[in-house]
Amino acid sequence: MELNNEVIINNLVKRFDEIVAVNEVSLEVPAGSIFGLLGPNGAGKSTTLRLLCTLLRPDSGTASVAGHDILEEPVNVRECTGVLPEEGSHTLYPSLTSYENLEYFAKLYDVPEEEAKKRIEDLLKFMDLWERRNDPAGELSTGNRQRLALCRALLHNPSVLLLDEPTSSLDPIAAKRVRELILKLAKQYGQTFFINSHNLAEVQRLCDYIAIIDEGKILLSGRTDELRRRLQSKQVFKLRVADNIETAKSIAEGLDFIFDVSIESDSLMLTILDPVSNNSVLIRKLLNANIAIIELAEEEMTLEDLYLQVIKEEEQ
Numbered sequence: 001m002e003l004n005n006e007v008i009i010n011n012l013v014k015r016f017d018e019i020v021a022v023n024e025v026s027l028e029v030p031a032g033s034i035f036g037l038l039g040p041n042g043a044g045k046s047t048t049l050r051l052l053c054t055l056l057r058p059d060s061g062t063a064s065v066a067g068h069d070i071l072e073e074p075v076n077v078r079e080c081t082g083v084l085p086e087e088g089s090h091t092l093y094p095s096l097t098s099y100e101n102l103e104y105f106a107k108l109y110d111v112p113e114e115e116a117k118k119r120i121e122d123l124l125k126f127m128d129l130w131e132r133r134n135d136p137a138g139e140l141s142t143g144n145r146q147r148l149a150l151c152r153a154l155l156h157n158p159s160v161l162l163l164d165e166p167t168s169s170l171d172p173i174a175a176k177r178v179r180e181l182i183l184k185l186a187k188q189y190g191q192t193f194f195i196n197s198h199n200l201a202e203v204q205r206l207c208d209y210i211a212i213i214d215e216g217k218i219l220l221s222g223r224t225d226e227l228r229r230r231l232q233s234k235q236v237f238k239l240r241v242a243d244n245i246e247t248a249k250s251i252a253e254g255l256d257f258i259f260d261v262s263i264e265s266d267s268l269m270l271t272i273l274d275p276v277s278n279n280s281v282l283i284r285k286l287l288n289a290n291i292a293i294i295e296l297a298e299e300e301m302t303l304e305d306l307y308l309q310v311i312k313e314e315e316q
């Protein structure tokens with residue numbers, strides 16, 4: 001079966017004077033999937049998203065959203081996309097209530113009045129904001145405000161949602177809640193999500209597809225499960241020992257499946273190739289040398305580790 005791509009980007013370029021913010025980017029996002037564009041500050045995520053929602057014009061290249069070309073049919077593109085910009089909650093009117101904000105934006109989007117009423121109620125209930133409907137948006141917590149901004153993006157029933165760092169200003173609990181709601185939306189209504197993030201753990205939890213962008217260029221892209229498998233072939237572990245850390249270090253350094261051995265306070269940081277087969281070998285060697293192991297724990301990979309690994313792999 002051929003996949004129907006809801007977002008297609010072909011060699012998109014956007015320059016700001018001498019900065020090439022988006023440099024020959026090509027991507028495809030299958031309909032109904034959650035796609036994560038992952039990258040550090042200044043990588044070009046927001047610029048890519050602004051090009052897709054027709055707020056910016058590319059210098060060259062093309063893109064289409066839900067079958068509509070961003071240059072030829074910008075009005076159609078806007079009709080079928082819902083956008084949560086960076087600092088999305090700042091686009092709400094603080095003195096209007098949650099309900100009034102949505103009512104106002106529904107009018108802007110030309111949603112017929114009766115339909116708007118029903119949709120606003122459904123969305124506020126879906127996002128657990130119905131009880132807050134008469135509170136001024138400016139008095140909502142950051143998490144509630146972000147969920148209200150999501151309601152706003154969904155008002156005109158778009159088939160594609162473009163979300164720029166939807167959880168970056170939220171505490172871990174509020175962020176988790178937003179992620180759960182995105183997953184619930186995707187499951188219930190099957191929209192396509194294009195999500196910018198600089199949080200590797202977040203996109204791994206949320207997205208079916210991931211692309212990594214840095215300095216305007218896509219470093220790699222693919223299905224999350226494939227990417228994870230590829231990354232799991234080599235992993236960083238923390239080995240905590242009761243004493244004799246120097247002996248443990250020289251044992252680790254003598255093993256050909258261990259790289260980058262370093263000491264961090266009472267622990268050794270080890271990059272282990274194929275840990276599923278090799279960790280038991282390491283543990284056996286350490287026990288034979290009478291080293292008291294307190295723990296051998298997997299480190300959560302950070303975005304930085306991932307870049308380093310991808311860049312190293314490319315150099316090889």
Ligand SMILES: Nc1ncnc2c1ncn2[C@@H]1O[C@H](COP(=O)(O)OP(=O)(O)OP(=O)(O)O)[C@@H](O)[C@H]1O
Nearest residue numbers: 016019021039040041042043044045046047048198
């Ligand atoms: N309107 C603009 N004028 C000039 N330069 C810009 C403009 N918008 C973005 N840039 C530059 O383009 C590059 C990419 O910026 P962009 O905002 O797309 O990055 P980002 O990945 O969204 O970063 P962040 O994680 O900080 O939001 C940066 O070097 C930025 O300074």
Ligand SMILES: [Mg+2]
Nearest residue numbers: 045046047086
């Ligand atoms: Mg940004």
